Amino acid sequence: MRILIIGQGGREHAIAWKLSLSDRVSHVFVCPGNGGTALEDNITNVNIDEKHHSDLIKFAKEEHIDLTIVGPEAPLVDGLVNSFQDANLNIFGPTKEFSILEGSKAFSKKFMKDNAISTADFQEFSDIHKAEKFCQSTTFPKVLKADGLAAGKGVIICQNLDEALSALNELFNSKSHSKIVIEDFIVGQELSAIYICNFRGPTYEICLPWTKDYKSRDEYNSGPNTGGMGAVSHPILENHKNTIFKNHIAIEKLLSKTIVAINDIMKRTKQNYVGFLYLGLMITKRDIKILEYNCRSGDPETQNLMMNLHNNEIDLLDLIENNPLSKTRDLNIIDIDSKKNYVCTIVLAAKGYPGNYEKDFFLDISQVNQSKSLKIFHSGTKLINKKIKSIGGRILSINTYSENKDECIRLAYENIKKIRVFKDEEMTDEDSELVFFREDIGQ
Numbered sequence: 001m002r003i004l005i006i007g008q009g010g011r012e013h014a015i016a017w018k019l020s021l022s023d024r025v026s027h028v029f030v031c032p033g034n035g036g037t038a039l040e041d042n043i044t045n046v047n048i049d050e051k052h053h054s055d056l057i058k059f060a061k062e063e064h065i066d067l068t069i070v071g072p073e074a075p076l077v078d079g080l081v082n083s084f085q086d087a088n089l090n091i092f093g094p095t096k097e098f099s100i101l102e103g104s105k106a107f108s109k110k111f112m113k114d115n116a117i118s119t120a121d122f123q124e125f126s127d128i129h130k131a132e133k134f135c136q137s138t139t140f141p142k143v144l145k146a147d148g149l150a151a152g153k154g155v156i157i158c159q160n161l162d163e164a165l166s167a168l169n170e171l172f173n174s175k176s177h178s179k180i181v182i183e184d185f186i187v188g189q190e191l192s193a194i195y196i197c198n199f200r201g202p203t204y205e206i207c208l209p210w211t212k213d214y215k216s217r218d219e220y221n222s223g224p225n226t227g228g229m230g231a232v233s234h235p236i237l238e239n240h241k242n243t244i245f246k247n248h249i250a251i252e253k254l255l256s257k258t259i260v261a262i263n264d265i266m267k268r269t270k271q272n273y274v275g276f277l278y279l280g281l282m283i284t285k286r287d288i289k290i291l292e293y294n295c296r297s298g299d300p301e302t303q304n305l306m307m308n309l310h311n312n313e314i315d316l317l318d319l320i321e322n323n324p325l326s327k328t329r330d331l332n333i334i335d336i337d338s339k340k341n342y343v344c345t346i347v348l349a350a351k352g353y354p355g356n357y358e359k360d361f362f363l364d365i366s367q368v369n370q371s372k373s374l375k376i377f378h379s380g381t382k383l384i385n386k387k388i389k390s391i392g393g394r395i396l397s398i399n400t401y402s403e404n405k406d407e408c409i410r411l412a413y414e415n416i417k418k419i420r421v422f423k424d425e426e427m428t429d430e431d432s433e434l435v436f437f438r439e440d441i442g443q
Helices: 010-020 035-039 053-062 073-077 080-086 105-114 128-137 161-172 241-265 301-311 316-321 405-416
Strands: 002-007 027-032 043-045 067-070 122-125 142-146 155-158 180-184 189-197 216-218 222-225 230-233 275-283 288-294 342-350 362-364 374-378 381-384 387-390 394-402 420-422
Touching (some): 002 010, 002 053, 010 027, 010 374, 027 053, 035 381, 073 080, 128 161, 128 180, 142 161, 161 180, 241 275, 241 288, 301 342, 301 374, 301 394, 394 405
Parallel strands (some): 002 027, 002 067, 027 043
Antiparallel strands (some): 189 275, 275 288, 342 394, 362 420, 381 387
16 A cells, blocks of 8 residues: 655654554655654655645545545644545545534533533633633633644643733734633543544544653643643553553543544534544543543654554554454553553653744754664654754654563653754754753653
8 A cells, every 4th residue: 555644743753654664555655744754764755735635636646545644633624634535535534524623622612511521611712801700700720722723732721810811811812712711620640542433433443552641841740731742651551450441441431422422413424533533531530531632643642652553563554444353442451461561752842842942953863773662753853964953843752662661761761862962964063952851751
């Protein structure tokens, strides 16, 4: 098969890399890709704007692409899947109609409320003055969320009224947000449950290993929200297996309710939900609640997951096609007694991220020995004269695998510290202060 991946981040690098290793894949194209995908064997970057649907369709037809996979959320909300389907091209991802689950926080919260899906209590506002009045009469902490897409940075946790009023001004003054959601802050353990809703349809969804994403910029979940500073899987591996089974059943019920309800709402499209479906969960002392939906796989969770699948010798293409029928339904309850499966992902970010960040500097990763248990996935990079140039806020991630949790984390930190940073292309002016990473991933 010839595969096309849409996107340019670490998620797309990881998916492309994993698929390129499949015996059934002859070549992978990534549009537009990054410096990391440019370095991979059997992967080619394609310089086409993801907004130009007709150009992508033309490329897919000319290159005899057998399957296209959409990585980021924006093309999904923009209807790229619809365009490919209209052109009779095989594509993995939800249509524009289904993607509203992520495209609108207000829709998703009302969807959960209407379908008795456990979530935090919330209020919706399109008027800043009414929102301010609500904040002046409520208790804190509260979580403020932009209604539309915000690249993982449209969520602000407010500890008091002053922070809430400041957040309201920030969100309402953004051109892309005309509506916000204010919801209760829930205490518990966050968990990402990412499903592959494959072409076989409802009840055949496959759950990838649960992951924990570290959204805050700074240690111990402080500082502003980011697109993700790291991830681990399996985050509750050390729990008693009965607890894991109990969580598995509860999460499966949430998935089932979601799939049944969204397919029913969108039945006029005569389609079922197809693609990745991300349940952002909070495990509390009483139950498990859904914080948010994503209609694509997470970033950096995907980088973590692809290392997990690779070391367990699972072909991602098998899960997407599910043909013949996969015996794997949930990768969290396989070999549950062994508990020998841990992956750590640490993101290297540019100074200033998630605000205005440094860029246009160069990285030397030659001291990092990549292997089956260690892989670098690129996000905000491009190749200049075969050298890695930083162009994004999140630059790359170190991903390690081990049967021992402590060893896995040690290996990740040991190697991210081997990356050298230079101001100039000649790599003579070294400056490690241009980058940073969280030092508590896995704790």
